[in-house]
Amino acid sequence: MTVPTTLDRRFRDAAAAEGLLDVSYDVADTPVGQLLVAVTDRGLCRISFDPEPEREAEQLARTFGVRVLRAAHPIDPVRHELDEYFEGRRREFDLPIDLRGRSEFSRVVLEELGRVPYGEVTTYGALAARSGRPRAARGVGMIMNRNPIPIVLPCHRVVGSTGSLVGYGGGLERKRQLLDLEEAPI
């Protein structure tokens, strides 16, 4: 005998509703594949392509605390905004972000990244300059590669100085897909 699905879901929702979780996560279906989406009480803390929930849960637990539970309800606002984005109805995300566990410089860069407008591209060097370290283009590349919240923090809008796509944590195919969606000049 196994736990009935309704009871399982009821417990997960209750756990989230009572504020007992460090992290809630769930998997969202999008045109760029399944995404694992995780939130804390402070905001969105993770979006992962090609998720392996078990491994992700371990990582989330290390950064945010061990009370990590899959729960659909808490990520609904994120799911909703992602849907709108992929339907071309949303150009800016209106979601609080939780960047705990990142270095000071990473946070500065990721916050700066969040200001790159929809449908535009910038370069690693330019982003480094705007983050106060003009010579740190390579470091910025690393930070983009490890961006914990892709799509919402739009690292797909960052390209090489020659206009080449360079790389993307979720694979170049997806980077192109996102830039196409935004009709970015690339």
Place this chain on the structure above:
Amino acid sequence: MEAVTIPPFERFYEEHRDAVFRHLVRLLGRQRADDAFQETFLRALRGYADLEHGRHLKAWVFTIATRVAADEGRRRRPEAELGAELGIDGERPAYAQLEHLAAELPEKERAAVVLRYGYDLGYDQIADALNSSEDAARQAASSGVRRLRRRLG
């Protein structure tokens, strides 16, 4: 002592939810198991961040489930059901038959009986849960059972 990392709650929950549910159904019946199930894991969540290591998590959550079921039982058990539970036979009495009786045992015997016969834990795990030796755990369980038999006359 070897440090055992506390797993993410999700993993702990997935690992034990079915066994805990079956256990609660056995104790309380299908109708009353749902609320007890939710309460058990909510209580577990409340204590989870304060655990010092990841050992004996099964014993831990079964202990919580037991307490929840006992609370439920005290709150809702109709008097008429009590009379039906007074036959204990053989080496492995059904936990449902033991529960309210075990409540009257000395603490250590009660814990040993409940963990052994109710949750089917090994004596090594019980010893860990009770912070005692395996022999002491075995002894506590068997003297608990003897005491119950005497009480049943």
